[in-house]
Amino acid sequence: xxxEPTRRDVLGHAARGAGLVTLGGAxxxxxAKRGRADAWQIDWSKCVNSRLGATGVxxxxxxxxxxxxxxxxxxxxxxxxxCGRCYICPAxxxxxxxxxxxxxxxxxxCPRDAITRRPIGExxxxxPANNYYEYxxxxxxxxxxxxxxxxxxxxxxxxxxxxxxxxxxxLDCNRCPIAVACPDDAxxxxxxxxxxxxxxxx
Amino acid sequence: MPYRQIQTIGGxxxxxxxxxxxxxxxxxxxxGCLYAxxxxxxxxxxxxxxxxRRWITEKPGWSVCVTSGTDPVIxxxxxxxxxxxxxxxxxxxxxxxxxRLGLVTSVxxxxxxxxFGDVAHRCIHRYDRSGRFVNDIGRDSKAKGFLxxxxxxxxxxxxxxIIHVPNPGRHRIERYTPDGRLQGHIGRFSGTDxxxxxxxxxxxxxxxxxxxxxxVTEKAxxxxxxxxxxxxxxxxxxxxxxxxxxxxxxxxxxxxxxxxVVDTVRLQVCVFAAVDAPG
Numbered sequence: 001x002x003x004e005p006t007r008r009d010v011l012g013h014a015a016r017g018a019g020l021v022t023l024g025g026a027x028x029x030x031x032a033k034r035g036r037a038d039a040w041q042i043d044w045s046k047c048v049n050s051r052l053g054a055t056g057v058x059x060x061x062x063x064x065x066x067x068x069x070x071x072x073x074x075x076x077x078x079x080x081x082x083c084g085r086c087y088i089c090p091a092x093x094x095x096x097x098x099x100x101x102x103x104x105x106x107x108x109x110c111p112r113d114a115i116t117r118r119p120i121g122e123x124x125x126x127x128p129a130n131n132y133y134e135y136x137x138x139x140x141x142x143x144x145x146x147x148x149x150x151x152x153x154x155x156x157x158x159x160x161x162x163x164x165x166x167x168x169x170x171l172d173c174n175r176c177p178i179a180v181a182c183p184d185d186a187x188x189x190x191x192x193x194x195x196x197x198x199x200x201x202x
Numbered sequence: 203m204p205y206r207q208i209q210t211i212g213g214x215x216x217x218x219x220x221x222x223x224x225x226x227x228x229x230x231x232x233x234g235c236l237y238a239x240x241x242x243x244x245x246x247x248x249x250x251x252x253x254x255r256r257w258i259t260e261k262p263g264w265s266v267c268v269t270s271g272t273d274p275v276i277x278x279x280x281x282x283x284x285x286x287x288x289x290x291x292x293x294x295x296x297x298x299x300x301x302r303l304g305l306v307t308s309v310x311x312x313x314x315x316x317x318f319g320d321v322a323h324r325c326i327h328r329y330d331r332s333g334r335f336v337n338d339i340g341r342d343s344k345a346k347g348f349l350x351x352x353x354x355x356x357x358x359x360x361x362x363x364i365i366h367v368p369n370p371g372r373h374r375i376e377r378y379t380p381d382g383r384l385q386g387h388i389g390r391f392s393g394t395d396x397x398x399x400x401x402x403x404x405x406x407x408x409x410x411x412x413x414x415x416x417x418v419t420e421k422a423x424x425x426x427x428x429x430x431x432x433x434x435x436x437x438x439x440x441x442x443x444x445x446x447x448x449x450x451x452x453x454x455x456x457x458x459x460x461x462x463v464v465d466t467v468r469l470q471v472c473v474f475a476a477v478d479a480p481g
Contacts, residue, residue: 040429055422084351086402087371088391095393095400097305103391124344132345155449156401156422158351 016049046186049146059150065142066181073169074144082160085132114141209473211251219253221469227265239263257291267309279306313358319355339382354450356407370403388433397435411455421449
């Protein structure tokens, strides 16, 4: 003899069903996004924050301020193969701030404190300058404001940091407000699967 | 001490007295002739800035050093080797050392020894004139070499044989004995005080002048600084003369005290003289 389902059972099944529908919908949405022929991407050779030759100008923060998401889908990425692991990294420190008692700049550059600095290997206690450092970007904090990208750009730095669109976060708006606001037409649609843009002189 | 620009030599272009792709290293001989390497040529300019002669180097030159004396020798640092020429441009010999020589971005000579700054191995190699390796300088540190994220290692040897090396990642100029012992250093980081060195890695290039004066170049912003024997800043100038994207700007000083600096973007050499200097 079958037992009559209780109200709790019905609500539980409904909730599970709704959850599955939601998950399925999200999966289908992501799959659809992945299957799209094109996606938003930043052309680093156009973006003022990474474009070689654009020096002495303030960083552009349109990616951070115009994305429809509360925290922009654009984030800074450090390409470790190019990073110099510098003792004084101009993307980590505000190099114009007064030096502290250890001879380091007293302020950090990132307004959201999204970059951490870790010594590589054991610290030389007699000479702090005699060390390499690893710089990690916390993407959960980064909002893509571009300050670190501009500060790391050659010739001041090595140009290892760049802005990238996180496609797992991007809503893929047809009329993306970042693309509309971008003063350099650097926010463009490209075929999915396109290799990253080559860095070139502007 | 104020300086002013008095001359511009070279520039970007395809004529013989210009450079098409790169201008990397310079030196000035006792007579005030400028030796400049770039592309795959060495060009010699007279004191008036007019091209006198030029010749092909086996590989693109990254550094050049002209010895003084009755029979001057011109050394051109390249990738994996150093070519030795006479003043007429005839190649006397080529020192190759595949196991040890990377990219030679600076060359100097002291007594019977040749010294090569190797950016790939982040140290200075010392050889005798027969080409026999003697020792390395700058490797005895935790970092196992100079901190040169800017990709260029420069140095000069003074009259006493002391080697002066910009260590840009540490924001200072270090002094070594020929056997590689660190004697001391000057300089510190500062993003605001001109007496300090700013950015990730400065100063990048160095020349010696007179009795222990140091002339260095910086990038971002590009500029020239002159320090006295005590490490005190005497002058900082030149930013407006260079392309703001210039870096690793080689520098040389003539016997008369004129300062020659490479603009690595415009591919030209800017010449500066102290305002109170004669002619």
